[in-house]
Amino acid sequence: MKKETEHIVLKASDLSVGYQSKKETHTVAKQINFELKKGELVGLVGGNGIGKSTLLRTLTNTQQPLAGTIHVNNQELTKINQLTLAKQLSVVLTENVSQTNLSVQELIALGRQPYTNWLGTLSATDIEKTVSSLDVIQIKEFAHKKCFELSDGQLQKVMLARALAQDTDLIILDEPTTHLDLYHKVYILKLLQRLAKETNKTILFSTHEINVALSMCDKLIVMKQEKTHFGTPQELISNNAFDDLFPKDLVAFDLDSGSFKIK
């Protein structure tokens, strides 16, 4: 029994997320429960404005939970110091970084910052980790290109390589497939799947590609107005978790094919 709890990388119990101001508390989503194990690829799905980004911001300690707890590697998130957390959790955000004149390799090396000295000098290990994440993501051919020269798809791979170089148990990605064409969407998700299997990292990402996520993720977190579901795709389908994900006038979940169809 004890051994099993060691494998849980990220755990949310009775979590409520939202915004708190002096006057009022605005709860975006509540009663969120899930446990992510090592090496799992987990998708976070839900309609626009349901609170996916709010949940991810809370999980990455950018904002405080309203209620409930989050544990990263069996430690409570709010009690882990910033630098220790940086060695356990890395992120890929939707923020634009192409304003900077850094080369791909320099950008990826920034992922080593939690491990470097006060001046940011790269040790042999740091360089090795940087190069190996270039290898894993297969972007060696543009390691010396500038970030602003890259396409959206290439830049997304670079940001993923940066997170990988940070060498954390858990990687959280906020909508890594937006702005990408269908080929690159599937490519990135395949890459995430391979990373989870090969490196045994836990990867959590939010996405609007429910059909693709259904076929590729080990588990899914489905956010809806009244409740948040968590389970394997099969469990969720048999529990009819997708039935009321969207208003029923335009799209509906087709049980036979296990995907959404346009009416």
Place this chain on the structure above:
Amino acid sequence: MLLIVLVVCFFLNICLGSVSIPFKDVVAAILEDNSTKSSWQHIIINYRIPKATTALLVGSGLGVSGLLMQTLFRNPLAGPYVLGLSSGASLGVAIVILGSSLFGGAFSALLLTKWSLVIASSIGSFLVLLAVVLVSIKVKDTMAILIIGLMFASVTAAIVNMLSYFSTAEQLQRYVFWSFGSLGNLSWNELLILGVIYFIGVLLTILSIKSLNALLLGDHYAKSLGLNIKRSRFIIIIATSCLAGSITAFAGPIAFIGLAVPHLTKLIFDTSNHRILVPAVLFSGSILMLICDSIAQLPTSEYTLPINAVTSLVGAPVIIWLLMRKKKMFV
């Protein structure tokens, strides 16, 4: 490479002036202390070297403070002059010089010492920087911050105008001369104080190199890399005020150096990595400032142009050219 250019510019700057001194005599005066003419020796030790050293500190200090502000605000157009720090300093000085008559007799005599100008302009620029930082926490839009900086400048100009209306011709002249900017008015003692503050500013900057690189990715990424954002920001702001504030205090407002130097350096070195940029900006800032000062001397003539005008004439076209290239400007 840069070091050689810097040394050459330094000596060239010492040679040039209302009295031209041959290069070998300059070297002799510095190294052996028995130059052929004792008047030359006097000029070199008491005027030319302090002035060249001031130019070196001013150029590199303003360049670095510009670089810090550009990264801090993630805005390629940020700089001490553009964001209104110099205006804040001007306001402080204007109140002291032009408003001194309002405070009356004995007190005004006390106010008009050189040190009161230094303190007034430091306080002025620090307050403006503080205001800009507070605004930037509320307003995320980088263009808006620049416009707010411009507004600070117009409010300052308006207050200075009002003060001028009520002051005597003598006071006005004093203020106008201060606003020309000057590198040549510093004695060795004053230079020492400027040097100490400059050193603190540069030291804090070097300590911030790692966090500056993380901040290139934006606050959220920087935080996810384990950076203490609040502390790093605070250190960067202190470094900026030390450099920009003390330089404006001693040398008057110097336009565009803080904005132009980081961009020229980024253009030459083609990187955003602060481990390269910080030392490179220190060098190229000094070089550009020494060149501007040499131009201001109008070699072999007795006249000296206001240094603030020269840096504007050199700096403004550089910025316009950078914007016209249609290539992206980087933070």
